[in-house]
C-alpha cells in the first residue's frame with residue numbers, strides 16, 4: 001500500500017478508524033475460530049467483509065480504494081469456499097488492513113537518529129555459519145551438547161550453575177530454552193523532541209555540559225547530571241551513583257571528565273515525565289568514539305531480553321550465561337527439513353535461537369518467535385496426530401445401514417415436535433459418515449447450551465442400534481443420566497428400542513437382570529454414569545459410546561474399554577465451548593464438530609448485575625414470574641475448602657426463602673450431599689411445577705432441562721468462572737418465555753466486575769469462553785492438570801491460533817503419510833526425546 005498518505009484532517013482519520021477497526025476485529029475472530037464464516041448479529045462474516053470493502057472510506061487514495069474493491073470481489077465466493085480456500089483470503093485481508101493502518105499513521109515525527117551496533121559474540125558465530133563449521137577460529141571453543149551440565153560450561157561456572165538450577169535450569173538445553181519473558185525496546189531510536197513518556201527509547205545526542213555532585217541529603221549518593229541536545233531539542237539526564245567511593249571530589253571530577261562537552265553519547269532507558277518535560281532517569285549511557293562510531297554495549301540500541309530470574313541471579317549474569325552457550329550450539333540437529341522450512345517461511349532453528357535471545361531487530365525477533373512457536377506446536381500436534389493415527393488403525397465395526405427408506409433415525413426424527421436445525425443436520429451427517437467407516441470414530445461435538453446436542457446424540461445411537469449394535473450413553477451425574485433416560489423414554493418405546501438406566505442407586509435385583517439382558521444383547525441402549533465402564537458390565541455388541549458433558553473421554557477410560565476387548569466408536573459432547581485454538585491443542589487427536597446455531601424461537605436471556613442490597617428486586621422478579629406460571633432457580637456457589645459451610649448456606653438460604661420470603665410458594669432444595677433418589681425427587685417436583693423455586697448448589701450446572709424455568713438468581717457470581725456462569729444461565733431460556741439471569745456480586749474487585757460484564761453483553765458461549773481465556777488464562781479456565789493442557793514454553797494459546805492451525809495441518813499430513821515418521825528422522829528423534837523427558841519428569845513427580 002502507498003505509504004504515508006496525507007490523511008491529516010481528523011474527521012477522515014476517525015472515519016478510517018471506524019471502518020478499519022470492526023473489519024480487523026472480524027477478520028481476527030474469523031481466523032481464530034477456524035474460518036467458519038461466523039455469523040454476526042445481522043450477517044455473516046463474508047457478507048460484512050464484502051459490504052465494507054466494496055465501500056472504502058473516501059479519504060483513502062484511489063489506488064488503495066481500487067485494491068480494496070477488487071479484494072471485495074474475492075469475498076463473493078467465500079461462503080461457498082472450503083476452509084483451505086478461505087484461509088489465504090482471510091490472511092490477505094488481514095495483511096491489507098494492517099498495511100492500511102500503518103500507512104495511515106501521521107508521519108510528522110522527525111526521522112530517528114542512526115546508530116551502528118557492534119556485533120555480539122553469539123550472533124557473530126552462528127548467524128553467518130549456521131552449519132556449525134567453526135570457521136571463525138579463535139572465539140569458538142568446544143561445542144556443547146544438549147545434556148551438558150551447565151556447571152561444565154566455560155564462562156558459567158559452578159556458582160552461577162547453582163543459581164540457574166534454582167530456576168530448574170540444569171543442562172545446556174534448559175538454559176537455551178529459557179526464553180525471554182519480554183524485551184526492553186532500546187531499539188526504538190528517537191529524537192529528543194519525539195520522546196514519549198512511559199516508553200523505552202534510545203537517543204543519540206551531544207553533551208552540552210555535565211555536572212557531578214554529592215547528594216545534599218544522602219552522603220552515600222552522588223548524582224551525575226548530563227545536559228544533552230540533538231537537532232530537535234534538549235534533555236536532562238541524571239544518573240545516581242551509590243556508594244561513598246563516588247563522592248570524593250576526585251571521583252566526582254573523574255565522572256564529569258568521562259562526558260566532555262561536545263562528545264556524542266547514546267542513551268537508552270525508560271522515558272519519564274518531569275516538570276521540565278520528558279527525561280531519562282538512570283539510563284544506560286555510552287560515549288561513542290566519534291559521531292558515527294558503533295556502540296559496543298550489548299544493550300544500548302537493541303532489543304534487550306528480560307528473563308525470569310531467581311534470587312542471587314542478576315539479569316546480566318543470566319544474559320552472559322546465555323551468551324556463553326549460544327555460539328556453541330549451532331551444530332545441533334535441525335528437526336525441520338529445508339523444504340518444510342521454505343514452505344512455511346521458517347528460520348533455521350539455530351538462527352531462531354540466537355535471534356530470540358539476542359534479536360537484531362523486531363522483525364527478526366518475530367521470525368524467530370514464529371519459528372520456535374511453530375516447532376513447539378508442531379511437536380505437540382505430531383504427538384496427538386500419532387495417537388489419532390494409531391487409533392484409526394485399530395479395526396472397528398462399520399455401522400452400515402440397511403438400504404431402504406423408513407429407517408429408525410427417520411422415524412425418530414418424525415416423532416420430534418420440531419425439525420433439526422441446519423447445524424444439527426450437518427453434525428449428524430458428519431457422525432453418520434464416521435460411523436460407516438471401518439475405523440473407530442473419535443469425535444467431539446461442541447455446542448452452546450441449549451443447542452440441542454441430545455437429539456443428535458440419540459440419532460447417532462439409533463444409527464448404531466439399527467446396524468445391529470448396542471449403544472451406551474454416559475452422563476457425569478446421576479441427575480443427568482436420569483434426565484436423559486426420562487427423555488428417551490418418551491420416544492424409544494414407540495420405536496421398539498429397549499433401553500435401561502443403570503446408576504449407583506439401581507437396586508441389586510434389577511441390576512442383575514439388566515446386566516443379563518445387556519450381555520445377551522436384548523438390551524439395546526444403556527444409559528448411566530461412568531459406572532457403565534465398571535467391570536461386571538458386559539455388552540454383547542457395543543457399537544457406540546456417547547459421553548455427555550465432558551471435555552474429553554480420557555485415555556484411561558478408553559483403555560478400560562479396550563481391556564474388555566471393545567473398540568467402539570466414541571462421541572464426546574461438551575457445552576463448555578472452548579476457543580478453537582484450545583480445542584485443537586487439547587483435542588488434536590479428535591475430530592471436532594460444532595453445533596453453532598440455536599433452535600429458533602428462543603427469546604434471549606436478559607442478564608443483569610445486582611449488588612446484594614438489591615436482592616429484594618431479584619425476589620420481586622421471582623414472585624412475578626412464578627405468578628405467571630414460570631419457575632426460578634437460586635444458585636449458590638460451592639467453595640471447595642468448606643463444603644460444610646456451603647451446605648449450611650444452601651440450607652439457610654432455603655429456609656429463609658421458604659419461611660420468610662415465599663411462605664406461599666413451594667421452595668425446593670438441591671445439593672450434592674443428597675442421595676440420588678432424593679435429588680431425583682426434588683428435580684422431578686421442580687420439572688412438573690409442584691415446586692416453583694429451587695435453591696441449589698451448582699449441581700444444576702450441566703444439562704438440567706426444565707423449559708418452564710425462566711429466572712435464575714446466582715449468588716456470589718464473582719466466585720464462578722465465566723464459562724460456568726454461562727452454563728448455569730443456560731438452565732433458563734429453554735422455553736419460549738423471556739428469561740432473566742441476575743448475577744449478585746458484592747465484590748469491589750474491578751476485574752471481577754469486568755468479567756461479569758462480559759455475560760451481560762454476550763450470550764455467545766464461544767465469545768464468553770474466549771474472553772474468559774483472555775482474562776484468566778487457559779490454566780485457570782480449564783485447570784491445567786485435569787484438562788491435559790500442554791505446558792508450552794513460548795506459544796500462546798490466545799495469540800498463536802494461526803500457527804497452531806498450520807502446525808496441526810502439517811502434523812496430520814506428515815503422520816498420515818508416514819505414521820512413525822521414518823522419513824523424518826530428526827523430527828522423530830526430537831519427538832522421542834521430548835516424550836522420554838516428559839516420562840522421566842512424570843516419574844520424578
Ligand code: ADP
Nearest residue numbers: 418419420421449450451452453454455599705
Ligand atoms: P444441550 O445442547 O444443552 O444438551 P438439549 O439437547 O438439552 O441441549 O436441548 C435443549 C432443548 O432444546 C431441549 O428441550 C430440546 O428438546 C430442544 N431442541 C433440540 N433441538 C431442537 C430444535 N431443532 N428445535 C427446537 N427445539 C429443539
Ligand code: MG
Nearest residue numbers: 453454548703
Ligand atoms: Mg445436554
